[in-house]
Amino acid sequence: MKSIFLSFFVLFLGIGALRAQPNCDAPEPIRAFYHEDAKQLAVRMMQMFQTYQDSVAIPDVLYKQAMRALLAVYNAVQIPERDTVVECLALHTFPRINMYSISVGLDANATWAQNLGNGIIPTGNAEVDGLLSHYNLSNSSSFSIGNLIFVTLSTPDALNPVALATQFDAIPGVEFAEQNGTFGDGSDITFQPTLIEDVELTYRAAWGDCPAGCTSSRNWKFRIKLDCGVQLLDVWGEELPQEFACNNSFDCATEPLCLDWLRDTVAFYQALFPECNQPAYGSVVTQMNNGSVIGLHHFVGADFDFVRFYTCQGEYLGQCLTTIAGGSCEDPVFEQYLASTDTIWTCADPYPTPEECGVLGTDDVPVWASSLQVNPNPGSGFFQLSAVFNEQRKGVFRVVNVLGQTVVERAFQASFLNESIDLQGNAPGVYFVQVLSGKEVASRKVVLRR
Helix, strand or coil: CCCCCCCCCCCCCCCCCCECCCCCCCCHHHHHHCHHHHHHHHHHHHHHCHHHCCCCECCHHHHHHHHHHHHHHHHCCCCHHHHHHHHHCCCCCCCCCCCCEEEEEEECCCHHHHHHHCCCCCCCCHHHHHHHHHCCCEEEEEEEECCEEEEEEECCCCECHHHHHHHHHCCCCEEEEEECCCCCCCCEEEEEECCCCCEEEEEEEEECCHHHCCCEEEEEEEEECCCCCEEEEEEEECCCCHHHHCCCCCCCCCCCCCHHHHHHHHHHHHHHCCCECCCCCCCCEEEECCCCEEEEEEEECCCEEEEEEEECCCCEEEEEEEEEECCCCCCECCHHHHHHCCEEECCCCCCCCCCCCCCCCCCCCCHHHHHCEEECCCECCEEEEEEEEEEEEEEEEEEEECCCCEEEEEEEEEEEEEEEEECCCCCCEEEEEEEEECCEEEEEEEEECC
16 A cells, blocks of 8 residues: 655744654554664664674664654654655655665575575575574575576565675675665665764655765754654755655645644544555645645545545545546546446546535634633543633534544533543544534544543
């Protein structure tokens, strides 16, 4: 499944003074998103520090240290530059080190080498067979030139390839053994410990002839404290070009656009709909109605798109099912499904709007909306809801999850709203508290922690 992440950035000039709310935890889809990055950073640390250079297996302590730092930055939503590297660019480590294979050159005259080159395991060489078995290695490709058999040994588990190659290199009949990597250069995340037990992560966006080494880059350096607090240290390099920063259906935003709740919403969708893919020609988020409505798109294969609409404040408006025309933008492929489809998207047309889907938001903001408060936020289960109406009002308040499902709903009649909300027993994540009175509605996002 292609990763589903937002694609816009925020330029912020105040560097060094911003600190984020400490948090080194995240939902499983986010951990999965950074799993390979944490492994890559851990292996780099192993090769950097003498203590771990001879270890083949990745120590859990290094993996957890790298993951902890990545999740701390992920959670630092108060820092606009975090939105750039996490939401817009979704930066990953560059696979400089191939953690899943090594290359070996073998003496073609050795029978065991011939066996390994032909994929015959056990090979008859006790040392080689011991390493193959212990590290779950197999022959993924091989070829011969002269008196050498070149074999790529692959493993499903991430390992320190330099240490593994060193073990093979000591075996008679192995002419050389070396780690593999990725050709060229690209965007990256680098990890650097400090003298005071903090760590630093530098996120790098690179572009311009990257197969030859990348001619341009922009960098963001964050310091992660022991308490998981995050501080932006520096930003340097060239300005991001438009085509690099904005590759979806709307222009780059200059202000944060609901990034915190959109981030968590996308995470929920990743967990709930793992089969949904993002086609190359599509986008997962669109702005509409002059930016007041967000359309969150999720694609099933290449033929269906369902959209859930939200206001920028987080109010769930409704959803729209769309049939996508074929890749050539001709007639829809599955005509038998058109009867149950709200609208048809032909690739060239704009995405369906809330109006076309019969989903409309509230145009007027209630006078009392500014008084609506939910505390504490984030919280661990109990929240206090308050609002000042300045007149006796009837209505209901409800709590909905990011899928629009109601988990709490109660009626009220008061001039001053003061209600307790118990979300214990619900899954941690983002919820929206909605207060409805007559035709007026206002909402607030609330974060439920473990």
